[in-house]
Structure formats: C-alpha cells, structure tokens
Amino acid sequence: MRVLHTSDWHVGRTFHGRDLLGDQEAVLGGLAELVTEEQVDVVVVAGDLYDRAVPSGEAVQTCVRVLSRIREAGAQLVITSGNHDSAPRVGAFADFAAAGGLHLRTRIDALHEPVLLDDEHGPVAFYGIPYLEPDPAKHALKASADVAGASEDIESRGHTAVLTEAMNRIRADLAERPRGTRSVVLAHAFVTGGEGSESERTIAVGGVEQVPGAVFDGVDYVALGHLHGPQTLAEHLRYSGSPLAYSFSEAAHRKSVWLVDLDADGLAEVRRRELPVPRELATIEGELDELLEDPEHTAAEDCYVSATLTDEVRPLEAMRRLQERFPHAVHLEWRPATGKATAPLRYAEIVRGRDDNSLAARFVEDCRGAEPTDSERALLDEALHAVTAAEGAE
Template structure:
C-alpha cells in the first residue's frame, strides 16, 4: 500500500502580517499533483489542517478545495486534528464524509477505532490519533491524576494495540499522531504544547506499529526506521529558510516493511535573511526582489522610515531591525561628568547610546530644550 504522509498545513496562518492563503492553496494543489503522479492509495494528514480553532471562511474554502483535489486523485484521505485545530469543528459531519473517502478522527473516544483499508496483500489498519491534551484526554482514556503527554499517549497506544490484537493475522498498522517525540528537532514556528505537563513523548510508546506518521514539528525528519515527521508544506518562520518542504511517500510492503521517498514541494516564495546598510541593500541584491525578507540594518544611525524605503525595492520585505556596529566608548566617571557642561553631557550620552553625535536638526532641538530649562530655573 502506498501512503503520502503530510501534516501541519496551518491553513489561514499569516507570516509577519502577510496573508499566506494564496501560497497555501498553490502548494497544496502541488501536493495533490504528487499524489496523482505517484498513484497514492492513502493520504495521511497528521494534524493541524488549520492554524486556529475558528478558521476564517476563506481558510475553510482553501481547505475544502485542497481536500477535494486530493480525493479526486482516487486516494483515501485520513486526517486527524492537531493542537491548532478545533476538534469538534473539524470533526463535524465526519460520518457522512467517511462515505466519500475522507476519514476525520478528532475524538479521544475513537483512538482505538481504525480506518480499515486493504490491498492485494490484505488489511491495513490506520489509527489516526487526534492531539491529546492531557487534562482533557485523561478522563476518557482512564488515566488517573494529573498526567503529562507521555501518560495519555501511552494509554491511547494501549487501546490501539488492544484493537490490533483482535484483527486477523498479518494485518499491517499505521498510526498518525500529533506530538513532540523525543529526538525530534523543532523548526521554530511550532506552538508549544507544554500545557498539562512535559510536552514530549518517547518513541518507544509507538512500539509494534509498522509506520508512524507524525505531525507537530515543522521540519521533515526521521525518528528511527518506522517513524517520520513530514513537516509543514510551507516555511512559517525565517528559522526555516533552509528547509526543503515536501511529503513522505511511504510504501508499506506485504510484510509491513517500510520504504520511503521524499517528494519535494515547489517553493512559492523563498525566505532570505540579509544584513547590511540601507544603501547597500537599495543598491544591490537584485535576486532578492521576489523573496520574503528579514532585514538587519547596520547603519551607524537609525535610518528614517526603513520599511517604506525597503519595500520600494523589495516589495516582500516583512521584518526589519537595526543593529549598528559595536562602538567602544569609555563611560565618563562621576568626576569627569561633574566638570562637563549640560551640552557636553548630552553629547556624551548620545555617543555612548548610539555611537554618533547629534545631527544639526537634533542639535537645534537640544539647544532649545536646554535654553527653556535654564529659563525655568531662573524663574524659580
């Protein structure tokens, strides 16, 4: 059986104020093309279809079109809710949708109920576990006390293995889970799931499963031989600028053996981090005009209206910060300050704080302020 493992779509997410719905629709359409080209049997989406519990109408429309494109490839779709999704909203009409080949798992009470599929070699049980918030999952899973993620995931997997034991001999198994598994590396744009205890779970909690499709971490990676994160289809932080986004193509052999192939998705708009003075940026870097940019300016004096000026040349510049070159200035001692005029103290202060003296217009303002202050003192 051939699976396409994806996760963390985060439809509706913005990136430093930039709307990404167009980017997301483009890349999810490309995902459907990969499913069609590779004759995928099952698409597994391991949580976080949406970026927020109450997605906008536009986000829902993008998700609907993406799922429709995937279903039109002939693949069965199995999706579970993540920590960003509202499980009740995502799971609405799930019984009706299953009849059309879209299987949604959003309820803790369903963790031991697989979606049963089959190929020429026999049955495959797919267990799609929704994100398990410990405080909410502990009662339906029968976990006492105030458990953490490890305890509730272990309880859920006990139910999975108990159900699997009732299936016919040779039944292969797939688990989709949204969790931070020990050994994984965060990409930088994930939301913490630490509420309710230690946020991570150990890999051995998934023992006995042929393939584990993980979601939550946004960088693609392997955790052992039978466990992988697909990562997000788009980068959602500048720390992910070097990531290669895509999905795992998983072939599940007749005996449960796993072979994989990484399928890259197209880059909608590259992410770049660039450092330099305002003039250096405005005069150079012609290859970055189409990139999402994070800019660090190194001018000795803070440029005026930096974002407006940058966007005239780089329309997709998203963040700008100012880090002037380090300047070593010896701080004046109390004795030295006592011998300085007010004008000298202000000049020393500016030099230490920003590494430059006042501009002519700034000096005019300072002179006026000092003169007004002296008049007030004289009147008192």
C-alpha cells in the first residue's frame, strides 16, 4: 500500500494580509496529479485542515474541491483534526463521508477505532489521534475508560500523559487484530527533536509542549502534523510539514510530502516529493533608496518580501515606495544602524516638565527618528490649539 503523508494545510490562512486561497488550491489540487502519477492508495492529513475553528465559506469550498480531486484520482483520504481546527466541525457527517472514501477521525473516545483498508497483503489500520488539549482530553479519556486496554486514571498532566494513554489504547486494539495487520497513526503534536517555526501556534501547557518520540513506539508509521518544516525524527516517525510557507522563518524550507510504502512486513520505504512553490520568499535589508535601486535585489521583485530598513530617519511612505519595485512586499521593519528604533522609552523622564507642544514634537521624533521640521511643528501647534479651543467651547 502506498500512503501520501501530508499535514497542516491551513486552508483559509493569509500571509501578512495576502489571500492565499488561490495558491493553496493550486498546490493542494496538484496532489491529485501526484496520486495518479505515483499510484497512491491513501492520502492522510495529520491535522490543521483549516486555519480557523470556524473557516470561511470560501475556505470550505476550496477544501471541498481539493478533496474531491484527490478522491477522483483514486485515493482514499484519512484526516484528523489539529489545534487550529474545530474537531466537531471537521468530523461532522463522518459516517456518511466514509462511504465515499473520506474518513474523518476527530473523536477522542474513538481514537482506538481504526479505518481498515486492505491491499494484497491484508489489512492496514489507520488510527487518527486528533489534537489532544491535555485537560479536556484527560476528562474525555477517563469518561471512555471502559475500552480495551484503557487506564482508569490519568494522573499526570500535559501532552505526554494524554498521548501515552491514546497510544496505549491504539496498541491494545492493534494487539486484538489479525496477525500481520500493519498500522499507521496520524497525530498532531510537538515531538521532541522536531524544529518549529514562527507560523505555528504554541500548544505549550505549563511551559511544556513537547512529547518524547518513544510514546509512538509499536506501530509501523507515524504521520505527524503541527510543525511546518518537513523533518525525520526516526525512519517511521516524520513530519511532512505544511504545503506552503506561512512565515518568513520558513524561507529555507523545501515544502514536500512523504510517499510511504508498506509491504507485507510493515514499513518498506519512504520517499520525499517536493511541492511547487507559487511564490518564493525573500528578505532584504538596507536603506530604502538603496533597496529601490540596487540590481542585486532584482530576483526579489516577484517574491513575497520582508524588508528591514536601516535609514537613520524613518522614511515617509516606505511601504508604498517599496511596493513600486517589489509589488509583493508584505512586511516592513525599521531598524536604524544607530539603534534608535529599539532604544527604551523612559516615560516618566520624557513627560516630566514638558508642555503639550514639546510632548507632541517628542512623539514625532521617537516614531520617526528625527525631530519635526519647522512646518511640522507649526502644524502640531495648530492642531493642539484647535483641540484646546474645542475643549473650552464645551
């Protein structure tokens, strides 16, 4: 059986205010071609199908079109929910969807119940562990403690405790299956050894969010989700990463998916297939005039751009001017070489003994890195006078 491991689609996410639905549909829809080309039997999505618990109508329709294309290409789909998803919403109509080859595994009390799919060697059991928020998950697991192999009590706190209990239940169920049943687990978690990026929402509880990889021992393959960079923690324990970059910290990522082959004995081979990049990311730094003229930055003109300006004085209309050359510039930071932008403001000292006019002038200086000009001072004086006159009229 050939499995395509994906995760963290985050359908509906924006990139610094830019709509990504078109890019997401192009990349994710292309998975259908990969299914056909590689004769994939099952596509798994290890959480964060959507970016929000209540996705927009447009995001839902995009997701429906993508999933339909993958199903039409001949693959079954197994999906579990992540920390960005609403598990009840993602799992709605799960029984009906399964009849059409879309298997939604979002219920904590049913995480030990696999999707069973057969190949020439027999059954493969796909277990979906939805994202487990420790305290609510602990109560849900205790409430369903009558399942085979379940503990009656889960006293430890944190992600490790609930994921350990989840895996105990999965291993107990697997032990009852016919000999030779192979297993794939989908899990949305931060496993020790993984490398995070800026675009992931923290799942720390009490300052701890990581779980040891040994928690997932005893199964043939673990398709992890949550971290956005593709990475291998062990031969059977991998993150596919997100299909698109969602922060500039991912500029060096080569977005990809894993092709996982299972034979009669279990895991046979894992191969990486890179995904297309709709628009590259670029970071540039320097004075604004230099960035607008230097031919060295030509390659960034069609990229999403994050710019750091080093001008001593904050340039006026910097983003508008930057976008004249870099139309996809989405992030701007001012960091002058003198460090003015990061100098701490001593509020009590700054306001002591100053009148409104001097405070307004100092505000302009702190924001821009330069004192207001004579004409700007005159404008500030006029504005303050108008406010004082209006207050007096009341």
